[in-house]
Amino acid sequence: MDKKVYNKQSAVCNCLNLRRASQAITEVYDEFLAPSELKISQFSLLKHIKHMGPVSVSALALKIRLDRTTLVRNLKPIEVRGLITDIAEKGTRNRQLKLTDKGLETFEKAERLWSEAQSFIEQYLGKDDINTLTVLLSKIEALVP
Template identity: 65%
Template sequence: MKNNEKKSSICNCLNLRRAASTITKIYDEKLSPSGLTVSQYSILKHLKFFGPISVSDLAIKIRLDRTTLVRSFKPLEAASLIIDVSQKGTRNRQLQLTQKGIEKYIEAEYLWNDAQNFIEQELGKENIEKLTSLLSVIERLGS
């Protein structure tokens, strides 16, 4: 085995986590000129599409843990990319993109597409389709 070859584990979970980590790293590197991570970009993208939206509804729509999502909002709010537009005194936050957030999303969209294209070129369209199908099956296992 060559030094740069990585051996798969017998553990499916570990193999999936390693692959997810690699994919995340690729997207984060491609998005780095925008100052966003892939997680932050995804939030901006979904807020642009759904916003204004409650935190709970957003978590359901993008199928992420609410607590994890809330942690991801902090740097976006600090950078004035998202804002809570809920009525004063209400407990249910309603988030939406600011104008600065829309501009940042547009800036990052090109970089995100570059990451998408890179992954598709490396894996091939047919393998991407298989991967997407398998990941959907895996996700349904938890339902």
């Protein structure tokens, strides 16, 4: 990735700084993942479904800490693209999601691109700052039960 780095001024508000950082990191991952036609949020869903699958929507929502309504809305595009399927018996209310062959192929291609994004971020920030960032983000997440 040939990305210019701009020195941007931080805001006084911690929340605003975190939101800006989140948007920036999302943009970097999305740019790396573009050849797979996945966004980082979609890649994350495929990754969790692959490792947990078949998985119910409720279990997936708990694992990724997303409310069910938002999760169902985010699952739609990857379901429409034929990347996941519901293998639950007809007539049951509890969906069981798993990757299709196309989904697995897309995931594997995207996983290589995701690894490149990971490396780029690690090289840009450095190992020590990545470790510090991980600790700080965990502390921030712990603010809310």
